Amino acid sequence: MRVVIAEDEAILRRGLQLLLEEDGIEVAEAVGDAPALHDAVERARPDLVITDIRMPPTHTDEGLVAALRIRAEHPGTAVVVLSQHVQRRSAGALLMGDRGGVGYLLKQRIADVDTFLDDLRTVAAGGTALDPDVVEVMMNRAVRSDNAVARLTPRQREVLALMAEGRSNARIAAELFLSEKAVVQHTSRIYDALGLAVDPEAHRRVLAVLHHLNG
Amino acid sequence: MRPSPMPSSMSGSLSRALDVVLVAGVALTAIELSLLPWDDPSLPLLIGLALVFLIYVGTGVLAWRRRPTNRMGALILFGGVGVYLAGLQNTEVPALVAAGLAGSTLILAVLVHLLHAFPSGTLRSALSRWTVGAAYVNSLVLQLPGTLFGPAGQGNPLFITELPAVADGASALQAFVGFGVMLATAYVLIRRVIDARPGQRRVLTLLYGFGAVAALAISVIAGVLGRALEMPPAVVGGLQLIFIAGVPIAFTVAALRGGFARTGELDELASWLGSASGGRAPLSAALARALGDPSLTLWFRMPHSDRYLDEHGNEMAASELDATPPPSRGSVPIELGGGAVARIAYDAALIVDPEPVRTAGRVVAIAADRERLIAELRVNRSELTRSRERVLDARDQERERLARDLHDGLQVQLVLLAIAAQQLAGDPAAPSQLAARATHLRKEIDAAAADLRRLTHAVMPAALVQHGLAAATEDLVDRMPITTTLGLGIEDGDCSPAVERTAYFVVAEALTNAIKHGSPTRAAVRLVRTGDILEIDVRDDGVGGATWHGGTGLRGLADRVDVLGGRMELTSAPGDGTRIRVELPCVS
Numbered sequence: 001m002r003v004v005i006a007e008d009e010a011i012l013r014r015g016l017q018l019l020l021e022e023d024g025i026e027v028a029e030a031v032g033d034a035p036a037l038h039d040a041v042e043r044a045r046p047d048l049v050i051t052d053i054r055m056p057p058t059h060t061d062e063g064l065v066a067a068l069r070i071r072a073e074h075p076g077t078a079v080v081v082l083s084q085h086v087q088r089r090s091a092g093a094l095l096m097g098d099r100g101g102v103g104y105l106l107k108q109r110i111a112d113v114d115t116f117l118d119d120l121r122t123v124a125a126g127g128t129a130l131d132p133d134v135v136e137v138m139m140n141r142a143v144r145s146d147n148a149v150a151r152l153t154p155r156q157r158e159v160l161a162l163m164a165e166g167r168s169n170a171r172i173a174a175e176l177f178l179s180e181k182a183v184v185q186h187t188s189r190i191y192d193a194l195g196l197a198v199d200p201e202a203h204r205r206v207l208a209v210l211h212h213l214n215g
Numbered sequence: 216m217r218p219s220p221m222p223s224s225m226s227g228s229l230s231r232a233l234d235v236v237l238v239a240g241v242a243l244t245a246i247e248l249s250l251l252p253w254d255d256p257s258l259p260l261l262i263g264l265a266l267v268f269l270i271y272v273g274t275g276v277l278a279w280r281r282r283p284t285n286r287m288g289a290l291i292l293f294g295g296v297g298v299y300l301a302g303l304q305n306t307e308v309p310a311l312v313a314a315g316l317a318g319s320t321l322i323l324a325v326l327v328h329l330l331h332a333f334p335s336g337t338l339r340s341a342l343s344r345w346t347v348g349a350a351y352v353n354s355l356v357l358q359l360p361g362t363l364f365g366p367a368g369q370g371n372p373l374f375i376t377e378l379p380a381v382a383d384g385a386s387a388l389q390a391f392v393g394f395g396v397m398l399a400t401a402y403v404l405i406r407r408v409i410d411a412r413p414g415q416r417r418v419l420t421l422l423y424g425f426g427a428v429a430a431l432a433i434s435v436i437a438g439v440l441g442r443a444l445e446m447p448p449a450v451v452g453g454l455q456l457i458f459i460a461g462v463p464i465a466f467t468v469a470a471l472r473g474g475f476a477r478t479g480e481l482d483e484l485a486s487w488l489g490s491a492s493g494g495r496a497p498l499s500a501a502l503a504r505a506l507g508d509p510s511l512t513l514w515f516r517m518p519h520s521d522r523y524l525d526e527h528g529n530e531m532a533a534s535e536l537d538a539t540p541p542p543s544r545g546s547v548p549i550e551l552g553g554g555a556v557a558r559i560a561y562d563a564a565l566i567v568d569p570e571p572v573r574t575a576g577r578v579v580a581i582a583a584d585r586e587r588l589i590a591e592l593r594v595n596r597s598e599l600t601r602s603r604e605r606v607l608d609a610r611d612q613e614r615e616r617l618a619r620d621l622h623d624g625l626q627v628q629l630v631l632l633a634i635a636a637q638q639l640a641g642d643p644a645a646p647s648q649l650a651a652r653a654t655h656l657r658k659e660i661d662a663a664a665a666d667l668r669r670l671t672h673a674v675m676p677a678a679l680v681q682h683g684l685a686a687a688t689e690d691l692v693d694r695m696p697i698t699t700t701l702g703l704g705i706e707d708g709d710c711s712p713a714v715e716r717t718a719y720f721v722v723a724e725a726l727t728n729a730i731k732h733g734s735p736t737r738a739a740v741r742l743v744r745t746g747d748i749l750e751i752d753v754r755d756d757g758v759g760g761a762t763w764h765g766g767t768g769l770r771g772l773a774d775r776v777d778v779l780g781g782r783m784e785l786t787s788a789p790g791d792g793t794r795i796r797v798e799l800p801c802v803s
Contacts, residue, residue, distance in 0.1 A: 012627045015634055053681070059619070060681045084622050085668060085677040087690045107626065108664040111633030111657055113641065137693045144698050 001124055004044055005030040006037035006051040006063065007082075016050065016110065023117055034062040041070055046077055048124045052107070053083040053090070064090055071097055078123045082107045086134040088141075092214055095128070100203045103129035103166070122166050127203045128210065129166040138164065138213045148194050149213070156193070159186040163209050168202070233276045236292065240272030243299060250306035260452040264302045267460040271295030274467040282507070286336025287470045290329055291463045297321035298459060309372040316362050316373055317355070322459060323434055324354040327400055329466055330426045334565070346399040353392045360385030393434070401427070410543075410564070422469045425461065432458040497526055498579060498586050506575055508565050514546075514558045515587035523558060524590050536560050545569060549576035549583045557583040603778040604713070611675075611716055618675040625667055633660040676719070683707030684715040684742065688722055692740055695726060704743030710801035717775045718742065718751050718799060721783075724768045725753035725795045733757025733793055749801040754794045761787035769795070 003025055007013040010032065017027045028044035031037050033056045041049060049070055053063040067079040071094075080103035081094065094102040103123040109131065110116050119129035139161050142149040152160065155176075162172045169187070173180045191198050191205075194212050199205045247265045255261065272295050279288025300318030303311040327350040331343040338344045362371065364378035404423045411419050433455055499513035514523035514536060521533045536546045536558055545563035548555035559576055566572060576583070639645060640653035671677070679687035685707045692701045710718070722740055729735050735757030743750045763770050763785065776783045781799035 009623060009627045012630060015631050019634060054622075054677070083677070084626055085672060087678050087682075087686065088693050089678075089682070089686050089689060106668075107630055108633065108661055108668075110630055111637050111661060113634065113637050141693065 001048060001121070002026045002028045002044060002046040003048045003050060003120075004028050004037065004040045004046040006032070006034070006040075006049065006055065006066070008032045008052060008055045012107075019110070019113060020117075020120075025117075025120075033057065034066045037063075037066050038069070041074065041077060045074070048120060049077055049079045050120070051079065051081055053081050061090070064093065067102070068093060068097075071099070071102065075099070075101075078102065078126070080105060080120060080123050080129065082110070086131045088134060088137050088214070091130060091134045091138075095207070095210055095214065098207060098211075100126045100128050100207055104134065105129060105131045106133060118171070119166065122168075125203075127166055128206055130164060130210070132161070132165055135161050135164045135213075138210075142213050146212075146215075152190065152193060156186055156190055159183060160190050160209065160213075163187065163190075163206055164213055166206060230280060233280050237272060237276050240269060240276075240295070244269050247299065247302055247306065250308060250311070252305070252307055255305075257449065257452065260449060260456065261302070261305045263453070263456045264298065264305075264459075267456055268295050268298045268302060270460050271298055271463045274463040278467045278470055282470065285334075285470065287329070287333065287466060288336075290325065290332060290336060291466060294322060294325040294329065294463060297325050313372045316371065317359065320354040320358050320434075322462075323430060324350040326426060326430050326433070326462055327396060329462070330400060330404060330423060333422065333466060334470055335568075337568070340403070342399060343403055346396055346403065349392055349399075350396045353389055353396060357385055357389040357392065361389075397430070418469055422465055425465050429458040429462055498582055499526060502559060502575060502579065506561065506566060506572060508561045510565075511559065511561045513583065513586070514560060515583070515590045516555055516557055517591070524587075524594060526586070526590060533558065545572075547573050547576060549580050551580040551584050556580065556587050600778065600780075607775060607778050608713060611713065614675040615680060618671045618677075618680075621667060621671045621674070622677075626664065626671075629660055629664040629667065633657045633664070636660060679716060679719050684710070684718055687719050688740060688742060691719075691723055691726065695738065696730065697736060697738060699726070699738040699740065702739070702741040702743070704741075704745075705749065709744050710749055710799070714749060714779055714799050714801055717772070717779055717781075718749060718797070720775070721751050721772050721795065721797050722753055724772055725793075726755075728761060728768070729753075729755040729757055729793060732761065733759070735792065744801055747801055749799045751797040751799070752794070754792060756792045758789065759787045759791045759793055760789040761785065761793045 003020055005013055005016055005020075005027060007016060007030070013030050013032065017030050020027050028046050029040040031040050034051075037049070037051060037055075040046075049067065051063040051067055053061055055062050063083075064081055067081050070077055070079055078101035079094075081090070082105055083090070084107055086104060086106055091104050094104050101123060103119055105116070105119065109119075123129050139149070139157065143157070144150070149157070149160070158176060159172060162175060167175070169180050169183045172178070173183045176183075178186075187205075188198065190209075194209070196205075196208045196212060199208060244265050247268075248262065251258065251261050251265070271291055275288050275290075275292035275295060277288070278285070278291055282288065297318055300315050300321055302315070304315030304319060306312060306315070324347070328338075328347045331338055331347050338347060359373075360378075361382050362373045363375045363382075365374075365382040404419075404427075408416060408419050408423065499511065502513060503509055503511040512525055514525055514531065516523055517530075523531050523533060523536065525531075533546075536544070543562065543564040544560055545566070546558045546560040547569050549557040549559060557576075559572055561572055636653050636657035640650045640657060642650070645653070676687050676690070678690045685703050685705055688703070689701060692699045709715075722742070726738060726740070729738055733755050735755035738753070738755040741750070741752040743752075761769075763773065769783075769785065773783045776797055776799060779799055781797060784796045785793070786796075787793040
C-alpha cells in the first residue's frame with residue numbers, strides 16, 4: 001500500500017510516517033499543505049491519502065476540500081481525513097460520493113495504532129471508517145427522529161453503531177463478546193428493521209446503513 | 216399692530232403688494248384693449264400682444280412670490296413693461312404711441328438681461344454688466360434717431376424731420392452694437408454651461424438655447440419670413456407673439472423648478488424651528504431647502520479648535536471649507552455669543568450674495584449650537600462603539616489564537632504521547648503487566664485529549680472557524696442530550712465573523728443554561744436572516760425563571776449584542792420555559 005500524508009505539524013507528520021513504515025506501509029510523500037498534497041498525489045498516485053482537515057494557508061477545511069477533489073479526480077485513491085473535532089456535516093460531505101474509500105477520524109485515534117491501521121486498510125480496500133464520535137451523533141439523532149432505529153434493541157443499536165464505524169463482523173463480534181454468527185443474525189434483523197436490501201458486498205451494506213442514519 | 220399668526224409680517228406685506236401688481240396688470244390690460252382700433256384687420260394679433268403682457272405679469276408675480284429675494288421676478292415684470300409699451304404703439308392716443316415707439320425694442324434688451332441675470336437675478340460679472348448696459352442703450356437710445364428722423368411715418372408723433380443720413384447711421388450703429396451684444400452674450404452663456412454642475416447643465420442649456428432662438432426670432436423673424444418668404448403678416452406676427460410669450464414662462468419654470476437658488480425664504484426656516492424636534496428634518500436640509508442650494512452643508516465647530524464637523528461626523532479645517540471642490544464654494548460663519556458655532560458652506564455660483572445666507576444663519580444660530588452639541592456627542596459615541604468593537608474583535612482573535620495554540624501544541628503532544636504509550640504496550644519484549652499498564656496509560660492520555668477537545672471547542676469551536684455559523688450551530692444541536700430542533704434560514708458567511716460568533720455564543724449559552732438549570736425535555740433553535748437582520752430564537756420547555764444575573768453568562772452576551780447594535784430579549788416565566796430572542800444587524 002502506497003500512502004501520501006498531509007499534515008502541517010512536522011512532528012506529527014514524522015510520527016505518522018514512522019508508524020506506517022513500521023507496519024510495512026510505503027509512505028510515498030509526506031507534505032504540509034493542500035497545494036503540496038495535490039502535487040504529491042499527481043506524482044505518486046497513491047492507494048491512500050491521509051490528510052489533516054485544517055492546514056495552511058487558510059487553516060479552515062482545505063484538507064476536506066482536497067480529499068473530496070482527490071476522490072473525484074482519482075477514483076483509485078482512497079482518503080482518510082483527520083480532524084481535531086468531527087462533525088456530521090463533514091462526514092456527510094465525504095459520504096456523498098456513495099462509493100466508499102473514505103475515512104473520517106479524530107486525530108487522537110492514531111494513538112490506538114492497531115485500530116487505526118485496520119481503519120486505513122478498510123478504507124484503502126474501498127470501505128469506510130467513521131469516528132465513533134460522529135457515529136454517536138448520527139445514532140442519537142436517528143434514535144430521536146427515526147422510528148425504525150428507535151425500535152431497535154440496545155444490543156442491535158450497538159451492532160449498528162459499530163457497523164457504521166466500518167467495523168468487520170469479526171471485529172464487532174470481538175468487541176461485543178459475541179459469536180460472529182450472532183453478529184450476522186443481528187445485522188440481518190437490523191436490515192429488516194430499516195428496510196434495507198441485503199447487499200452481498202460488505203462495503204456497500206455499510207454505505208446503505210450510513211445513508212439511512214444520515215438521511 | 217394686530218399680532219399676526221404669520222411667521223413673518225414682511226412676507227405677508229410682499230404678498231399683498233404682489234396682489235396689487237397683479238390687479239394693476241389686469242387693469243392696464245383692460246385699458247390697452249379699450250384703446251385698440253377695433254376695425255383693424257390685425258386686431259387678433261393686437262389683442263394677443265395685450266394678453267402676452269398678462270402672462271409676463273402673472274409669471275413675474277409668481278416668481279417673485281416664490282423667491283422673494285431673487286430678482287428674476289422683478290425682471291420678468293420689467294419685461295412686461297416692454298411688452299406693454301410695444302402694445303401701446305397700436306393705440307390711437309399720440310402720447311401713448313410715442314411712449315410705445317420709444318420702448319418698442321425694450322423687450323429684446325430685457326431678454327438679454329434675463330439671460331445674463333439667471334438664476335440669481337443679479338449681474339455677476341463686469342462683462343455681463345457692460346453687455347446688458349449696451350443692450351439697453353441699443354434698444355432705448357439708438358432706436359430713437361430712426362423714429363425721430365426716419366422716413367415720415369404715418370401717425371408717428373415723435374417724427375421731427377427727415378434726416379436720412381442720421382437715421383441710417385444710427386440704424387447701422389444699432390445693428391453693430393446689437394451684433395456685439397449677441398457675441399458677448401453667447402460667450403458668457405457658453406462659459407456658464409461649461410462651468411455648470413451636471414444637474415444644472417441640462418436646464419441651462421435648454422433655457423439659453425430657447426433664449427437665443429427667441430432673441431433671433433423676435434428681432435429677425437419679421438424681416439426673413441415676412442419679406443423673403445412672403446408669409447402673411449398674421450402668421451409672422453403670431454410666431455413672434457409665441458416666442459415673446461414663451462420667454463417669461465421659460466425663465467419662471469427654470470427658476471422655480473431647475474434646482475436653482477431661491478434666497479432668504481426665512482419663513483420655512485421659522486416653521487422648521489417651530490416643528491417638534493423629533494420629526495423634523497436635519498438643520499442642514501432645512502437650510503438647503505430654504506436657501507435653494509441642494510449642495511449646502513452645515514459644519515459644526517469643534518470645541519477649542521478651528522476644525523469643523525458635519526452631521527455625519529466628517530471633519531474639516533475652516534480653511535478647507537472654502538477650498539473644497541467644486542471650486543466656487545463659499546462659507547459664512549454662524550455666530551452665537553460672540554464666537555462662531557458653525558459655518559454654512561454653499562455654492563457661491565448659485566448664491567452670489569452671502570447676506571441672505573448670513574441672515575439665515577442668524578435665524579438658526581441657537582438650533583445650530585444645539586445640533587453642534589449633538590454632533591459632538593455622536594462623534595464621542597461612535598468612537599466609543601468603535602473601541603468596544605475593537606475590544607470584542609481582539610477578544611475573539613485571542614480566543615481563536617488560544618484554540619489554535621492548544622490544538623497545534625498540546626493536542627499534537629498528546630497524540631504523540633499516546634502513540635509512544637501504545638508502542639510500549641505493543642513491544643513484544645515488554646512483560647505483559649507492563650503492556651497492560653501502558654495500554655491503560657494510552658487510554659488516560661486519550662481521555663485527557665478528549666477533555667482538551669471540549670475545552671478548545673468551548674473557547675472557539677472549530678466548526679465556527681472552519682465553516683461558519685450554520686455548520687457550528689448544527690454541530691451544537693447535534694450534540695444536545697435532549698431533542699432539539701434547528702430551523703436554519705441563513706447561509707454560512709451571510710454575516711460578518713463578529714456577528715456570526717456572537718450569534719453562536721448566544722445559542723451555545725442559551726442551550727447550556729437550559730440543560731444546566733432548566734431541565735427541559737425539548738429545545739428549539741431558529742436562525743433566520745430577514746433583510747439585514749439576523750434573528751436568533753432559542754426556546755426550551757424547562758422550568759423557566761431565568762434572569763439576566765445569577766451566573767448565566769447572559770449579561771456578557773447582552774453586552775456583545777449591544778456592541779454590534781443589536782437587541783436581546785429574555786422571556787422566562789417560572790414554569791413556562793425560557794425563550795431568548797436576539798436581533799443583530801447582519802452585514803457581510
